[in-house]
Amino acid sequence: MKSVALWRAGGAVLVCLSLAACAPKSYVVKSPVPSQVRYAAAPAQAERIALQDNRAAAERAFLTGTLASTLMVESAPLDPAAFLAKNLQAELNARGIPAQVGAGEASAFPRIDLKTFRIQNHRQNAYSPYVTFTYLSADVETAAGKQRVGVFVKRGKVPVWSFDEIIEPTLNQPLSLAVKELAAKVANQLYGARADDAAVAALTAKIAQRSDDSYLDVYALGFANNPKAIDTLVGLTRDEDEYVRIAAISSLGNLRAQGQFDLLKSIYSDAKIWQDRAMAIKAIGDLDTPQSKAFLTEQMAHWKSQPAGKEPSWTMQVIALYL
Structure with missing residues (x-):
């Protein structure tokens, strides 16, 4: 029985090693390309949207799961709230909404109260897909009240030659979709765009x-x-x-x-x-x-x-x- 237990433990270690053997410690991702479709009804006046980073301590690690890694953007570790603010503004502007998005006072309206923004990965074995689940949750608040918005994106890719193959489908695309979905919901809630x-x-x-x-x-x-x-x-x-x-x-x-x-x-x-x-x-x-x-x-x-x-x-x- 002891030898069986040792064999199973050794097998588990080998599985973990095979999963992590080719996985890098970090990935370089890029900012999303803004949408080309503009909204027909959008505000003419520029408005500042305050983004408050109120993620709980347990939500602060951005890329976790089977193969935890660091995401790099523009030669620095990705700052989730700053990444979101910058690219949310770019997406809203591309849609025809002249908003500025950034950190602001807690009493400022309109405001995005960020609760969750992270990626969880999963991989069963060295021959299965590398899968990511991208989660985003926030309250969009105005003087009239607040509305919860959520984003969930699932993507997967089997790396054949290199783990670089997973960057575009399982990291860049979900990040882009998360920004675009949040922008669409903000535009609809604040402006009916x-x-x-x-x-x-x-x-x-x-x-x-x-x-x-x-x-x-x-x-x-x-x-x-x-x-x-x-x-x-x-x-x-x-x-x-x-x-x-x-x-x-x-x-x-x-x-x-x-x-x-x-x-x-x-x-x-x-x-x-x-x-x-x-x-x-x-x-x-x-x-x-x-x-x-x-x-x-x-x-x-x-x-x-x-x-x-x-x-x-x-x-x-x-x-x-x-x-």
Whole structure:
């Protein structure tokens, strides 16, 4: 029995070593390229948006998980709040909103109260995908009150020749999507800004042509803040392409498609793979209705009662973005 235990312990060490053998201690990431689709209705006057970094101590490590690493940007370790403020401003400006985003007084309005912004990675073994879960949670506050906004992005890539292959799909793209989704939600909440119907039609036609990056265009439909995109997105929730499908599910939440609660609930209950279920509960959180909040609370209680494991832990982290 002792020899079996030693063999198992040795095997576990070998697995850990094989996972970490080629993984670098740090990755160099880049700032997102701002969107090209402008919002049709945007404020003419420049406004300052205060961003307060109120992440808890447990939220301060940015890239954690199976292979913890440091992210570098512009030759320095990535500062999550500063990175977010700089690139959120660039995205809003590109959309036609002349806002300035930066640290400000706690009493200043409008204000973004940052609760969570981090990446968690996971890898089962040396032959499986390197997967990242990107989480962002904040309260967007005005003198009239506050609204919780959340972002969850899942991406994965099997590194074949080098770990450099994972940087673009699992780090750069999720960071870009997180900034763009937050910008879309801020623009909608503060200014009611949205892209026009022509922009939605152009994106829909582009998605129909299909490319390796079509899922990014599906996300862009959600970031348009235009309900004209809802019917297209509903159809794409059944797509065979995993990333197109979860982008469509997420985007129904981004558009606060409250009439799709039953669809999202059915995906959450019946989907065969976890990422579909996770994106459905994320989208339900985005709906921000008494019904959706009650459902999140119920599901959090359910998962807390379950034995410890990956799915309970990961699902509760998504739900916690909204509670």
